[in-house]
Amino acid sequence: MTSHVTLKSWKRLSLFPHSALSFHAGHRGGTKMLLLVIITGLLASVSSKPCDTDGSNQDLLRSLNKNLLRSLDREEGRPNPSIHLALRLSDHHNLAKERDYLNKLKEELHNDIQSSLTNSRPATGILALYSLALKSSCYDLNTVTFTIGDKSETLLTQLKKQMEQEKEHIAFSQRPLTNYYQYSLGVLALCVSSIRVNNHVSHKLINAADQGHFKHGETESIDTYAMAGMALQCVKDSGFYVHNPAELDTALSKIKQKLLASSRTDGHLGNEFSTGLAVQALLAMGSDVADCAASMEAMRTAARNNVYHNPMAISQTLPALQKKSYLTIKSKQCLNEDDSLVLEPTNPPVVVTSTINVNLMVEVVTASGATALYSVDVPKGSSLLESLKLLKTKHVGFTFELESSLWGPFLSSVNGEQARQSDRRYWHLSSDGTALTEGVSDFKIEVAQKISIKNTSY
Structure with missing residues (x-):
């Protein structure tokens, strides 16, 4: 919905950007240009490892695709349009399961969005993702309507x-x-559907990119830069922005520089969970992200190490690994699609509870700055969510509530205080001072540590 370190635990509808990895503006002039040249060369260079695009890499892509399909049977809560997008952008399909999921989106997600619109709740991001998912199946968006009061209007009219x-x-x-992540998604969804984006709407996004407003607090959001890059590239390709084409080019150039400058030594852009969208954006903006560029290798390594076990993470990474972006949807034709993806039967996972306990300190910092500290021993390998549930049973004073998102559950209330x-x-969640890049249900407690839960503004 995605860094630093903005967490899945606080995303509404998963439409907060996942990462806001900070790039400190200490580089100036020639030093900054040299840095960008080096990073650009790194991204375009071939890895020292052989580039096996027809062998193990293809096996990895099919495995990720199957994992995404299997996640549909385990899904809780609202159906996720981002998953459908990734399945439809893939080279291989299980068309029957995709059709079933499309129907689920058209029923359950549609009703959920209708409820938001009826109750005047902001729905920009989820409307945009829904329209992109439907278009990826070549569905006629003019037949999709929502009713506000006694007036029925199309999905795209509501999005406008x-x-x-x-x-x-x-x-x-x-x-x-x-936020600007959802705003960018809205621009992208309208543009991909060949709806002329209002110049004033585009200008607001261009201006935000130019002035560096894609932040949460003091940290820059790589996910937002990526989504804005795809949106503005679509606007440029469509010829929609006639107000000042030069400022559009300047914004796109700045976005590309921000994405390249976020490169880590291991090749990830921002962090493991922002790299997929960042690579998608670079591809959309015309960068030559070779099969064995550092960022592609970084994503493959992370995938092989099961870093992308969250379906939402896979859904943003898989298109990038196949050198596609959300802009691909604009020209997608649902003809002669490969229907060879078959799911083999799998044995249910055996859950083994660890007999080794580790100590977990939990610090809660309220909006006023008041602090409460708790301690609990939890089985090694427990998720943070399981650990918090155990802590809740051990300490009467500790309580929390959850809300659902496309990334999974996130904390909405702690000790009676809402954020x-x-x-x-x-x-904001951090472990021993380092912000988490996974949500409460994904982060595992492997060693003794201190988790801080802080009510934070953005």
């Missing part, structure tokens, strides 16, 4: 209205009604 509200909110408060999106606050 949401974007106008977002634009007006920026003019009034210098920030979108939701609400409407107040632009979230629960």
Whole structure:
């Protein structure tokens, strides 16, 4: 919905960007240019490992694709349009399962969005993802409608209205009604569907990129830069922005520089969970991201190490590994598709509870700065969510509540205090001072550590 270190634990609808890895602006002039030249060369260079695009890499892609398909049977909560997008952008398909999931989106997700619109809740990001998912199946978006009051309007009309509200909110408060990640998704979804994007709507995104507004607190969001890059590249390709084409080119150039400058020594852009969208954006903006560029190798290594066990993470990474982006949807034709993906029967996983306990310290910091500290011994390998549930049974004073998102559950309330999106606050999670890049259900407690849960503004 995605770094630093913005956590899945605080994403609403998973449409907060996952990463906001900070790039410190200490480089100036020739030093910065040299850095960008070096990074660009690194991304374009061939890895020292042989580039096996027809062998093990293809096996890995099929394995990720199958894992994504299997996740549909384990899914809890609302269906995820991002998963459908990734399945439809893949080279190989299980068309029957994809059709079933499309129907689920059209029923369950559609009803959920209808409820949000009826109750005047912001729905920009989820509307945009829904439209992209439907278009990836070559579905006629003009037949998809929502009813507000006694008036029925198409999905794309509703999305245009949401974007106008977002634009007006920026003019009034210098920030979108939701955030720039969702705003970028809205621009992208309209553009991919060949809907002319209002110049004023595009200009707000261009201006935000130029002024470096893609942040959460003091950290830059690589996911937001990536989504904005895809959105603005689509606007450029479509010839929609006639106000000042030069400023559009400048914004795209700055976005590309930010993405390249976020490269880590291991090849990831931002972090493991932002690299997929970052590579998608670089591809969309015309960069030659070779099969064995450092970022591609980094994603494959992470995939082989099961870093991408969360379906949402796979859904953003798989298209990039196949050198595709969300812009690919614009020209997608659902003809003569490979239907060879067959899921072999699998044995249910054997859950083994560790007999080794590790100590977990949990610090809760409220919005006022008040601090409470708790201690609990948990089985090694427990998820943070399992550990918090155990802590709740051991300490009467510790409570928490969860909300669901496309990334999984996130903390909404701790010790009776909420961190609400409407107040632009979230629960920031860190371990021994290092911000987590996984949510409460994914992060594992392997060693004794201190987890801080802090009510934070953005």
